[in-house]
Amino acid sequence: MKPLSSISVRPPPLRRHDSSEACVPRAGWPQGLLAALCGLLLALPGVAANPLQQPIDVLREQVAAGIEVLKDPAYDDPATHAAQRERLCAIANGMFDVYAFSRLVLMGGWNDFDAAEQDEFVSVFGDFLCRYYLSRLQLYYADEEVRFGAQEMKSDTQAVVSASVLWQGNSIPVEVRMGRRAGRWRAYDILVGGISAVLVYRAQFQPLLLTSSPREIIADLRRRIAEQG
Numbered sequence: 741m742k743p744l745s746s747i748s749v750r751p752p753p754l755r756r757h758d759s760s761e762a763c764v765p766r767a768g769w770p771q772g773l774l775a776a777l778c779g780l781l782l783a784l785p786g787v788a789a790n791p792l793q794q795p796i797d798v799l800r801e802q803v804a805a806g807i808e809v810l811k812d813p814a815y816d817d818p819a820t821h822a823a824q825r826e827r828l829c830a831i832a833n834g835m836f837d838v839y840a841f842s843r844l845v846l847m848g849g850w851n852d853f854d855a856a857e858q859d860e861f862v863s864v865f866g867d868f869l870c871r872y873y874l875s876r877l878q879l880y881y882a883d884e885e886v887r888f889g890a891q892e893m894k895s896d897t898q899a900v901v902s903a904s905v906l907w908q909g910n911s912i913p914v915e916v917r918m919g920r921r922a923g924r925w926r927a928y929d930i931l932v933g934g935i936s937a938v939l940v941y942r943a944q945f946q947p948l949l950l951t952s953s954p955r956e957i958i959a960d961l962r963r964r965i966a967e968q969g
Contacts, residue, residue, distance in 0.1 A: 795899040795918045795925045796891040802835055803886050810881055821878055828877075829870035837926035838866035840919060844928065845941045849949040857954045864961045871968045886914075899925070 806828070809815075815824035842862050843850050853861055889902035897920045904911045915931040929938045948957060 793925070794891060795893075795920075796888060796901045798918075798925045799901055799903070799916060799927075800888060807886075810877070811883075825871070825874050825878060828874045829867070835926060836866075836869075837919060837921065837928045838862050838869070840921075840926075840928035841865075841938065844938045845945055846949065847942065847946075849945070852949065853954040857958065861954065861958055861961075864958055864965070868961050868965050871965055875968065887911075896920070 809824070809828060812824070815821060839862050842858075842865055846853075846861075850858065885906045887904050887906070889904065891902075892900045894900060899918045899920075901916045901918060903914045903916065905914055906912075913933055915934075916927050917929040917931070918925050919928050920926075929936055931937070945957075948960075952960070
């Protein structure tokens with residue numbers, strides 16, 4: 741694995757024209773770090789709704805369950821990695837609120853999509869996120885330890901959970917923003933070292949929204965999914 745000082749990382753490009761670099765992760769981060777850490781939280785299986793369960797407890801349980809899948813010796817053979825990724829993708833939707841994430845990413849552009857296009861975008865974007873992040877999580881995960889910190893309740897339906905991930909001797913701060921819908925806590929944004937996944941993807945999509953129709957954007961996502969295999 742390449743050292744911390746050797747690589748500058750950016751999220752997967754989704755734009756046709758360059759946009760602001762304000763949301764690009766800082767230079768000096770290891771390749772795949774943002775992807776792997778987000779993937780670790782994306783890949784967590786959902787648990788049954790418990791109205792008494794705190795958001796931080798939900799994350800603790802799901803991190804443990806997600807790591808169990810990653811460490812499962814049944815997937816040691818590279819030939820089984822696709823099956824492992826599909827399993828992780830299948831359970832990721834139980835944890836991450838792709839609908840809320842999509843609305844925050846697209847902002848006003850969300851209203852340019854009709855109801856059917858909104859549903860399709862959420863489905864396809866969720867598939868794209870799973871395939872991108874989880875493939876990198878499989879590649880870069882090496883028994884990193886997740887340490888949970890504090891939980892801050894913003895309201896009855898909003899919470900922020902802080903944590904850190906020990907990565908090659910470095911403690912990387914992670915903040916998970918969570919919302920409760922239908923009695924269930926889910927993550928809708930993840931910040932790694934202060935860098936918001938919502939803002940990263942918003943910077944990528946905004947120029948595209950100015951030049952492409954909703955159908956073209958969805959088709960482009962499908963093409964990128966096909967490229968990833």
